[in-house]
Structure formats: structure tokens, C-alpha cells
Amino acid sequence: MARPAPAPPLLLIGRLDGRLLGSPARDIWLARARVKAAATVAGIAGVPVDTAALLDWICSRTPPPRHSEGLNDPLSIAALMHFLLLAEDSSDSVARASLNVLRTLLDDRAQAEMWGGDDLVRFGQTFREARKRLCVPYPSPTLLSVAERLLAVHKELEISPTEGRSVTTIDGRTLHVDPRSFGTVWLLACMLPTALAAAGFTLQHIPSFVWLPKFLSSGPAELAEELEAALGRTAALGLTELDRLERIVATLPSDLGVTRRSKLPTLMRLEASYPGLRVPAIARLLGISPQGAAKLAAQARSAVTVRY
Numbered sequence: 409m410a411r412p413a414p415a416p417p418l419l420l421i422g423r424l425d426g427r428l429l430g431s432p433a434r435d436i437w438l439a440r441a442r443v444k445a446a447a448t449v450a451g452i453a454g455v456p457v458d459t460a461a462l463l464d465w466i467c468s469r470t471p472p473p474r475h476s477e478g479l480n481d482p483l484s485i486a487a488l489m490h491f492l493l494l495a496e497d498s499s500d501s502v503a504r505a506s507l508n509v510l511r512t513l514l515d516d517r518a519q520a521e522m523w524g525g526d527d528l529v530r531f532g533q534t535f536r537e538a539r540k541r542l543c544v545p546y547p548s549p550t551l552l553s554v555a556e557r558l559l560a561v562h563k564e565l566e567i568s569p570t571e572g573r574s575v576t577t578i579d580g581r582t583l584h585v586d587p588r589s590f591g592t593v594w595l596l597a598c599m600l601p602t603a604l605a606a607a608g609f610t611l612q613h614i615p616s617f618v619w620l621p622k623f624l625s626s627g628p629a630e631l632a633e634e635l636e637a638a639l640g641r642t643a644a645l646g647l648t649e650l651d652r653l654e655r656i657v658a659t660l661p662s663d664l665g666v667t668r669r670s671k672l673p674t675l676m677r678l679e680a681s682y683p684g685l686r687v688p689a690i691a692r693l694l695g696i697s698p699q700g701a702a703k704l705a706a707q708a709r710s711a712v713t714v715r716y
Contacts, residue, residue, distance in 0.1 A: 417640020424643040424650070425610050433653035438506040439681035440649070441615040442496075445601075446489050448618050453488060453594035455481045462489075466514045467684055472523050483531070484524030488594070490516040491535055495598040497543075498605075498613045506681075513682065513689055534565050535595055542596075542603040549608030551639075555631040557603065558596055562624050565592055593620055616642050656680060671696065675708045 415423075428434055443459050443466070450457045461473040462485075472486045493516050496507055520528055541561045546553040597620040604610045604617055619638040624631065660676055671694045678693060679685060685693075691701035 415644075417636045417643070420640045420643040420647065421610070424646045425612065425614065427647070427650060428614070429611065431650060431654060433650060433657045434502055435506045436653050436657070436677060436681045437646075437650050438503060438615060439510060440653075441646070442493070442507075442510060445615045445618045446485075446492055448616075449492055449594050449597050450485060450488055452597050452618075452620060452622055453483060453591075454622075455483065455485060455488070457485060463682065463684070466510070467682055468513070468686055468689055469684070472519060475523055482591070483527040484520070486516070486519040486522070487524030487527035487531070488598075489514070490520035490524075490528070491531065491595060492598045492618075494535070495539065495602055496613055496615065497602055500612060503613060509678065509681070509693060512693055513685075531592075531595060534592055535598075537561075538565055538592070538595060539599055539602070542599050543606045546607035551609060551632040551635050552628055554600075554603050554607050554609060555635060556628040557607075558600075558620070559624055559628055559631065562592060562596060591622075593622060593624055596620060596624075614646075616646055653680070672704055672707055675704050679708055 428437065431437065443462050446462055447457055447459050455474055457473040461470070464470040465472045465485075472484065472489075474481060474485055493507065493511060496503075498504060498507075538561050541564075542557060546557065597618045600620060601610075601613045601615055601617045605613050610617070617639055619635070619642060621631075621634060626634070657677075657680070660673075660680075675690060675694065678690075685705070687698055687701045687705060690696075690705055691698045694701065694704070696704070
């Protein structure tokens with residue numbers, strides 16, 4: 409029996425966009441999508457990390473990924489995450505609440521200042537200018553319009569490389585270190601979901617729509633085609649993830665033997681979003697004592713186990 413032909417990318421994008429608006433698992437999907445988006449943008453920036461390392465950092469189990477081994481990275485993961493979250497601009501109550509949960513878990517501004525203060529200075533003005541340019545009205549709700557704007561902004565705001573420098577080794581040799589180049593494609597990728605929503609291509613900010621090629625060397629038409637294919641693949645994965653999360657939500661115990669004022673149902677959804685939350689984080693998120701948080705955590709983890 410022949411396999412059915414794959415759905416067109418635009419159909420997949422529209423299907424995900426529409427289903428998210430009414431999904432009972434939307435808050436959980438958005439939380440996970442932001443972590444995956446950070447990993448995608450990090451790859452574009454040349455500082456690859458995986459979602460497990462990001463989740464460990466978000467849940468306060470470790471410092472930011474590559475904080476020690478990535479000393480020659482073009483930027484810190486902490487600064488990248490800060491710009492990614494700063495780029496999300498949504499008036500939707502569910503999206504805002506989901507973002508606030510993440511920013512309660514992870515003080516991205518403080519982390520960026522601690523681990524990547526120079527990056528905030530280096531990229532801050534460029535970020536503000538790019539966001540202003542990408543959020544103004546578009547001539548049409550198409551990927552071609554978005555591609556044209558992206559290329560124009562990239563050309564205007566690319567950061568010039570710093571000058572090279574000479575160093576003397578311990579044995580007296582002089583070496584010339586190549587200048588560091590600070591590309592901005594990753595910065596534009598952070599703002600792509602906002603640009604898509606501003607253009608009317610999507611109905612909402614979809615965090616996982618952050619794909620861009622590492623080098624913007626093609627023309628608008630070619631870039632639009634690449635975006636359509638890449639976002640279609642991302643949407644297909646997003647739909648599969650949404651199906652899985654909706655099944656998880658459907659299996660969450662409905663009768664927990666608690667009162668309506670109990671925070672246990674809320675914690676169970678938070679655990680589905682960020683598995684392995686530590687007691688201090690639970691206490692901070694729910695506004696309860698550490699003792700109460702420890703008790704709730706034990707109840708939640710005995711009731712259901714969710715894998716990331």
C-alpha cells in the first residue's frame with residue numbers, strides 16, 4: 409500500500425497555528441517549544457547545545473551550557489536566551505502566562521549580565537533596531553514579504569568584525585589572532601516568530617519558528633522557499649509533539665482527592681512543562697513554603713511521571 413503524499417508545508421504551518429489556539433496542552437507545548445527554539449538558535453549562532461542541558465540550567469541544576477568550555481564562543485548561551493525571550497511579544501494571556509513561568513524559573517536578564525555582559529552591550533542596540541524594523545506593517549502576509557524584510561534588516565545591521573590582535577607565546581613567538589566576527593543571523597532568527605505574526609502569516613507567536621540559514625546569501629525568493637520548507641518540517645514535528653502532549657494532558661489524573669484551592673493540579677502541568685523542577689523553584693512558582701513545595705512535589709511525582 410502506497411504511503412500518502414506528505415502534506416504541503418503551508419498546510420502544516422496553518423494546521424499547527426490553528427490547533428494551538430484551542431489546544432488544552434498549549435501552555436505545555438509553548439514551554440517546550442521555547443527550549444527547543446533556544447537550541448535551534450544556538451546552532452545558528454555557532455554555539456550548539458542540546459535541550460537537556462538547557463533544561464538543567466532553567467531548572468537551576470547547572471550553570472548555563474558552555475559556560476566553561478565555550479570560552480571562545482561568539483556569545484554566551486545566557487545572552488542568547490535573554491534575547492530570544494525578549495523577542496517574544498504577545499498579548500495572548502496563555503502565552504504571556506507561559507512566558508512568565510519560564511522567566512520566574514530563569515531570571516534571564518540577571519543570568520545574561522552575569523555570564524554575558526559584553527554580549528548585551530555588543531548586540532543590544534542591534535537587537536532593538538532589528539525588532540523595530542521587523543515589527544512594522546508588511547505589504548502582504550507572505551513569506552516573500554518576510555524574507556525581503558529579513559534580508560534588508562540583515563544588510564543594514566550586520567555587526568563589523570573586531571580587529572585582530574597579536575599575542576606573544578611563552579617561547580617568544582608572535583601569533584596573529586584572527587578578528588572575531590559577530591554575525592546577526594541568529595538575532596534575526598530570534599525575532600522570526602514575531603515577524604511572521606506581524607506580517608499576518610501566522611495568527612500568533614509560535615516560538616519554534618526560529619529557523620534561518622546560517623548565512624543569508626540567497627535572494628528573497630530563494631529564502632522564502634527555504635523558509636517554507638523548513639517551517640513546514642518544524643510544523644510537522646510540532647503537530648506530532650502537540651498530539652503527544654494532548655494525550656499526556658488527557659491522562660493526568662482528574663480526581664486527585666484535593667480541594668479546589670490545592671496547587672497540585674497546577675504543579676502537575678508545570679512538571680509536564682519542565683520535568684525535574686527542584687523544590688526552591690516550585691516554592692517560587694507557586695508562592696508557597698519550601699516545606700509545602702516538597703510535599704506537593706512528592707504527591708505530583710507519585711501521581712504521574714512525564715518524560716521530556
